[in-house]
Amino acid sequence: MKLFYSALLLMCMVGIGMQPLAAQEEPAADSSPRVRHWVFGLNAGLDRNYHSVDMVYMTDMRFDKYREGSVFGFRIGYAPTKWLSINTGAVLIQKNYHMDHVFQYYNLRYSLPTTTTNQYVNVPLELRLSVGNTVKIHAFGGVFGGYWLSSHRSGTTYSFSNDRNYEFDEDWEFNDKRDNRLETGFTWGAGISGMIIGRIEVGADIRWYYSTSDIQKPYMVNLNPRYNTAFAIQAGVSYWL
Amino acid sequence: MRHLKFYCIVLASVALLLASCRKEPLENNGNPNHILCRTYTQQFETIWAGMDQGYVFWDRDTVDWDKRYEQFKPIFAAFDSRPANNPVTYREFAEAYYGLFQGLLDHHLTARIYTPKGTPRGACEVIIQPGENDYVHPTYPDQERNLQLKALRKKAIPGTMKEYNPNTTYGIPGSYFCLIKGANEGELIAYFRFTGFSMVQMHQMYEYGSSAFPDAVKAQAPAKAFYGPRYHEGINMEGAGYANNDSVVGIIFDVRGNGGGSVADLSPIVGSLGQSPTLVGYTRVKEGYGRLDYSAWSESWVASPANAHLKKAKPIVVLADINSVSCAELATMLIKALPNGTFIGERTYGAIGGLYSGNATNIYHDLFYDGCFGDYDYFENGPDPYKDIFSFYIYTSTFHMVDNNYGDVEGVGVQPDIEIKYNYKLLEQGTDNQLDRAIRFLRVGH
Numbered sequence: 120m121k122l123f124y125s126a127l128l129l130m131c132m133v134g135i136g137m138q139p140l141a142a143q144e145e146p147a148a149d150s151s152p153r154v155r156h157w158v159f160g161l162n163a164g165l166d167r168n169y170h171s172v173d174m175v176y177m178t179d180m181r182f183d184k185y186r187e188g189s190v191f192g193f194r195i196g197y198a199p200t201k202w203l204s205i206n207t208g209a210v211l212i213q214k215n216y217h218m219d220h221v222f223q224y225y226n227l228r229y230s231l232p233t234t235t236t237n238q239y240v241n242v243p244l245e246l247r248l249s250v251g252n253t254v255k256i257h258a259f260g261g262v263f264g265g266y267w268l269s270s271h272r273s274g275t276t277y278s279f280s281n282d283r284n285y286e287f288d289e290d291w292e293f294n295d296k297r298d299n300r301l302e303t304g305f306t307w308g309a310g311i312s313g314m315i316i317g318r319i320e321v322g323a324d325i326r327w328y329y330s331t332s333d334i335q336k337p338y339m340v341n342l343n344p345r346y347n348t349a350f351a352i353q354a355g356v357s358y359w360l
Numbered sequence: 361m362r363h364l365k366f367y368c369i370v371l372a373s374v375a376l377l378l379a380s381c382r383k384e385p386l387e388n389n390g391n392p393n394h395i396l397c398r399t400y401t402q403q404f405e406t407i408w409a410g411m412d413q414g415y416v417f418w419d420r421d422t423v424d425w426d427k428r429y430e431q432f433k434p435i436f437a438a439f440d441s442r443p444a445n446n447p448v449t450y451r452e453f454a455e456a457y458y459g460l461f462q463g464l465l466d467h468h469l470t471a472r473i474y475t476p477k478g479t480p481r482g483a484c485e486v487i488i489q490p491g492e493n494d495y496v497h498p499t500y501p502d503q504e505r506n507l508q509l510k511a512l513r514k515k516a517i518p519g520t521m522k523e524y525n526p527n528t529t530y531g532i533p534g535s536y537f538c539l540i541k542g543a544n545e546g547e548l549i550a551y552f553r554f555t556g557f558s559m560v561q562m563h564q565m566y567e568y569g570s571s572a573f574p575d576a577v578k579a580q581a582p583a584k585a586f587y588g589p590r591y592h593e594g595i596n597m598e599g600a601g602y603a604n605n606d607s608v609v610g611i612i613f614d615v616r617g618n619g620g621g622s623v624a625d626l627s628p629i630v631g632s633l634g635q636s637p638t639l640v641g642y643t644r645v646k647e648g649y650g651r652l653d654y655s656a657w658s659e660s661w662v663a664s665p666a667n668a669h670l671k672k673a674k675p676i677v678v679l680a681d682i683n684s685v686s687c688a689e690l691a692t693m694l695i696k697a698l699p700n701g702t703f704i705g706e707r708t709y710g711a712i713g714g715l716y717s718g719n720a721t722n723i724y725h726d727l728f729y730d731g732c733f734g735d736y737d738y739f740e741n742g743p744d745p746y747k748d749i750f751s752f753y754i755y756t757s758t759f760h761m762v763d764n765n766y767g768d769v770e771g772v773g774v775q776p777d778i779e780i781k782y783n784y785k786l787l788e789q790g791t792d793n794q795l796d797r798a799i800r801f802l803r804v805g806h
Contacts, residue, residue: 171382172648177648177649179726179727180647180648218647220647222726222727224723224727233647233655233656272656274656276644276645276655276656276658277645277655277658277728278643278658278659278660281658281659281660281661285658285659287656287657287658289656289657294419294652296419296652297650297652305381331381331382333383335650338651338652339412339425339426339650339651340426340429341409341412341413341649342650343648343649343650344382344383346382
């Protein structure tokens with residue numbers, strides 16, 4: 120949590136420290152403004168994933184509302200006009216969740232927690248609308264496709280033969296029948312940016328990755344869907360060509 | 361800036377619309393613990409849903425359970441719409457449920473289903489065990505056991521044969537023990553046979569008293585006399601006391617025809633053959649109602665009793681066959697997992713998933729999201745023909761177990777290191793070919 124809010128504060132400071140330069144315009148030799156169309160950037164940040172599961176009557180299962188992870192990626196943008204750009208790229212994003220199986224049996228309280236760390240690559244395609252000159256404010260929205268790269272889980276389960284809890288820490292083996300590794304969804308958010316030195320721009324944004332694809336394949340009729348929604352805060356640096 | 365408000369409104373509207381892109385969650389999955397069914401359809405739906413959500417082998421099973429629903433739902437609906445003068449017959453009822461369960465992998469699975477509305481009244485109870493093997497013996501285990509005992513007597517050194525409850529009086533498993541000559545003069549092979557595993561349970565009943573199992577209490581005193589007073593803590597080593605003898609160069613542990621029992625026996629009886637805890641395999645349960653919502657695998661160790669185990673590793677042969685079931689298969693896996701253990705005989709039955717049953721059946725089912733469910737009272741005491749309830753009890757594995765190489769054993773059985781098939785003709789003539797091979801292995805070393 121502290122890390123998350125520290126990142127938010129850092130990005131606000133980055134926004135405040137930006138120099139008052141035009142985003143994609145700079146004075147040319149003949150003193151007429153030269154418009155730059157292409158931008159490449161790197162960004163990194165933190166995210167919190169909300170793993171949505173319908174609990175039906177699983178009253179002994181507790182899912183943490185949010186779980187933190189990290190984001191790292193690059194972006195490629197094309198700006199046909201000063202206020203509109205089309206952006207894509209690739210983002211390595213963690214969509215983690217924590218589950219605790221809590222129950223009481225013969226006056227003893229049991230807790231069998233599992234923390235699952237999921238690594239996804241998301242490829243967004245979004246329209247970005249910008250306002251402002253020296254410091255720009257953006258709002259953007261679009262779609263994304265993704266792939267579930269890997270998963271790892273650790274926690275406690277119950278051992279039958281040993282009649283006691285058992286600690287585990289293992290890579291998740293994907294099951295072709297169960298796991299839907301392809302992901303689609305929508306992304307939207309808002310951000311702030313400004314030029315600092317020459318063609319280098321820094322910026323920060325907040326965004327949601329709202330997945331519309333179930334993480335499970337429809338392998339059974341009575342299947343309860345599970346979805347990820349990641350909220351990311353990220354800062355980055357871009358270079359205008 | 362004047363466009364900003366417009367953009368924000370557009371984005372917010374899109375965001376709201378997106379929420380409708382997700383599938384709606386299920387409204388009601390049907391609690392599998394409902395046991396008060398009033399119609400054929402309700403009973404079928406409850407059993408189907410209980411298996412759908414709480415059967416632990418869906419990752420391996422090839423049965424299309426959704427298709428079974430489509431196939432059998434109309435049949436049970438038709439039963440409900442029958443007029444009173446045309447009641448459902450036993451045959452129709454049984455055929456429908458046999459069809460529903462046919463081909464399921466779980467070799468522990470026993471479905472007991474009862475309807476009070478069939479013909480004749482109160483007699484419509486079906487008992488289904490779908491986990492069948494292609495390979496079976498032409499004779500019954502009791503018959504085989506007597507013939508094998510006869511053959512064993514020929515091999516035993518005179519005066520060493522000890523028998524306890526060989527005919528499983530009171531329904532309580534028996535045991536034999538004897539010494540067989542080794543390869544060289546003065547060398548001995550210790551032979552143990554267990555026809556079932558319930559020694560610790562018996563001990564507990566004896567110690568704490570149990571009016572529910574008076575037979576077990578009755579059998580306790582002779583058990584103590586045979587195995588020694590502390591048999592439940594290391595039966596072979598303390599009770600019989602032979603295996604640690606230096607002149608014993610090998611051990612035969614025979615669980616042929618052993619129908620299983622309680623895992624509480626594993627450590628004192630079988631674990632005592634090892635010098636340290638043995639990793640037998642891995643187990644897992646479920647963590648949700650999805651068929652493939654599995655927990656992580658957890659290691660299954662069997663302890664070696666601290667003061668009552670085999671002090672020095674000696675070659676051990678476990679003899680098992682197609683009639684070695686459940687706990688007997690675990691014993692086979694355990695000995696096979698020992699560095700000095702060898703399995704001779706034929707594949708075991710293949711019912712290895714652990715079970716939690718009993719009065720708390722449905723609590724266990726809720727805790728582990730799988731396993732037995734239904735009316736345990738009906739299972740214990742039989743149907744009550746005066747109760748107008750469609751009772752059922754589904755006895756199915758709570759734990760999916762694999763061996764210590766993650767090899768699946770359910771429905772497949774534990775595979776022998778040296779396969780020697782059961783031979784009834786030879787046995788009738790007084791020769792136990794499986795026992796002979798075990799003796800030869802311990803005498804010759806291969």
